[in-house]
Amino acid sequence: MDIQSLSERISLQDRRAIAQAISVVENDSREAASLLHDLAPKLGNAYRIGITGPPGAGKSTLTSEMTKALRKQGKTVGIIAIDPTSPFTGGALLGDRIRMQDVSMDKGVFVRSMATRGSLGGLSAKAKDAADILDAAGFDIVIFETVGVGQSELDIAKAADTTIVVLVPESGDAVQAMKSGLMEIADFFVLNKSDREGAEQAVRALKTILTFRITHAEDEWIPDVISTVASKAKGIDEVLAEIERHEAHLLKTDTLIKRRVAREHDRIIELVESFLRVDFWTPERTKKLEERLKNVASHKESSYEVAQDLVSEFRGK
Ligand SMILES: Nc1nc2c(ncn2[C@@H]2O[C@H](COP(=O)(O)OP(=O)(O)OP(=O)(O)O)[C@@H](O)[C@H]2O)c(=O)[nH]1
Ligand SMILES: [Mg+2]
Incomplete structure (x- = not known):
């Protein structure tokens, strides 16, 4: 997808481009990021x-x-x-x-x-x-x-x-x-x-x-x-x-500007958390969770232990 041409067509109020762009944000976060970056000044x-x-x-x-x-x-x-x-x-x-x-x-x-x-x-x-x-x-x-x-x-x-x-x-x-x-x-x-x-x-x-x-x-x-x-x-x-x-x-x-800035503040936090979540829950880590869940179920380990280990391993990489 040519994001730059899409963002130019959006500025020209091309309805198909607008519809396409919304599909982009619905489906592909990487392309969405670059699109929203292009649109920011507008x-x-x-x-x-x-x-x-x-x-x-x-x-x-x-x-x-x-x-x-x-x-x-x-x-x-x-x-x-x-x-x-x-x-x-x-x-x-x-x-x-x-x-x-x-x-x-x-x-x-x-x-x-x-x-x-x-x-x-x-x-x-x-x-x-x-x-x-x-x-x-x-x-x-x-x-x-x-x-x-x-x-x-x-x-x-x-x-x-x-x-x-x-x-x-x-x-x-x-x-x-x-x-x-x-x-x-x-x-x-x-x-x-x-x-x-x-x-x-x-x-x-x-x-x-x-x-x-x-x-x-x-x-x-x-x-x-x-x-x-x-x-x-x-x-x-x-x-x-x-x-x-x-x-x-x-x-x-x-307060209009303040309200808008506060909104973006919350949005950045939301985005950071979602980026981290995606990076964190790799198939391997999801599998590890499932494995250790058995230990938690049989009271050999606490949930805290498992969570801390998963995070330590993530930080260490
Ligand atoms: N009597 C009466 N009925 C109304 C009024 N406004 C809407 N309705 C009817 O209430 C029903 C629901 O209206 P909608 O506009 O679809 O309500 P909504 O809040 O968008 O519904 P959802 O999106 O499904 O939550 C429809 O049958 C409308 O015609 C009103 O002022 N008086
Ligand atoms: Mg409705």
């Missing part, structure tokens, strides 16, 4: 939005309505939908939905689904790489859609300039959100399906929970709750306005 234009929440909350519907509204503002939108389990739900649905609404014919929109399946832990790195590709291609907005279950999915949603958590009025949702770590990552909440019963109470409950978090620190950002009926395109402008308000806050408090 990054920083896109504003990144993470959308997460429980399964079926309406994330895809919201994403596609937001995309339509952003297109009306003249902005281009790249979307990465993380498909949690099967090609028939989540991301694939988003693709279908967007196709249905004729925005896929629109050059200003690019949608890509990435599957969780089979990409043990590496998914979050790959999703971030894909976002970089869309950024380098000049999309004004990059949206990640992920289901808010599992650490990897939360990590992806968090790797945004603004993270939105979508909840629905069904009772217990806010409590569920607290348990699953969704509360902490939200820059604001969307209470979707506000056409359903209990929507007002749910907003109130959520706002009450949020007031407990207020620290009265200087320039504190206080997450708000925006009500939407995504299936009827209601509340979409309010969501976009809230994103703009959050962006303005990040700029005013000089």
Whole structure:
């Protein structure tokens, strides 16, 4: 693969090149490294939005309505939908939905689904790489859609300039959100399906929970709750306005750059760990582990001993 020509075609917003490049990051970490190295000077234009929440909350519907509204503002939108389990739900649905609404014919929109399946832990790195590709291609907005279950999915949603958590009025949702770590990552909440019963109470409950978090620190950002009926395109402008308000806050408090740097800091650590893991678990070392596991099972050796020996041997080489 000619990485240099690929990266040039990405800058020219060649859709096939963008699709190809995302396949490269999905499949080959060596080529991905050289591609992302080439693209580095072209990054920083896109504003990144993470959308997460429980399964079926309406994330895809919201994403596609937001995309339509952003297109009306003249902005281009790249979307990465993380498909949690099967090609028939989540991301694939988003693709279908967007196709249905004729925005896929629109050059200003690019949608890509990435599957969780089979990409043990590496998914979050790959999703971030894909976002970089869309950024380098000049999309004004990059949206990640992920289901808010599992650490990897939360990590992806968090790797945004603004993270939105979508909840629905069904009772217990806010409590569920607290348990699953969704509360902490939200820059604001969307209470979707506000056409359903209990929507007002749910907003109130959520706002009450949020007031407990207020620290009265200087320039504190206080997450708000925006009500939407995504299936009827209601509340979409309010969501976009809230994103703009959050962006303005990040700029005013000089935290947008800090947030982006912190994101790269975490990413470097993640990459270092994954590089080391690949180097470490050679077939020979995997075999050694299996052999000594027998001793651990029969209490002749401790797990610590085995781990330390494997690492010492790795260091010594
Ligand atoms: N009543 C009502 N239904 C909605 C609303 N928004 C979305 N839906 C419906 O809820 C269902 C799920 O919507 P999706 O957008 O696929 O939800 P999702 O969160 O992307 O789902 P997963 O990606 O599978 O987790 C669909 O049948 C939508 O039509 C809404 O505001 N009100
Ligand atoms: Mg979805």
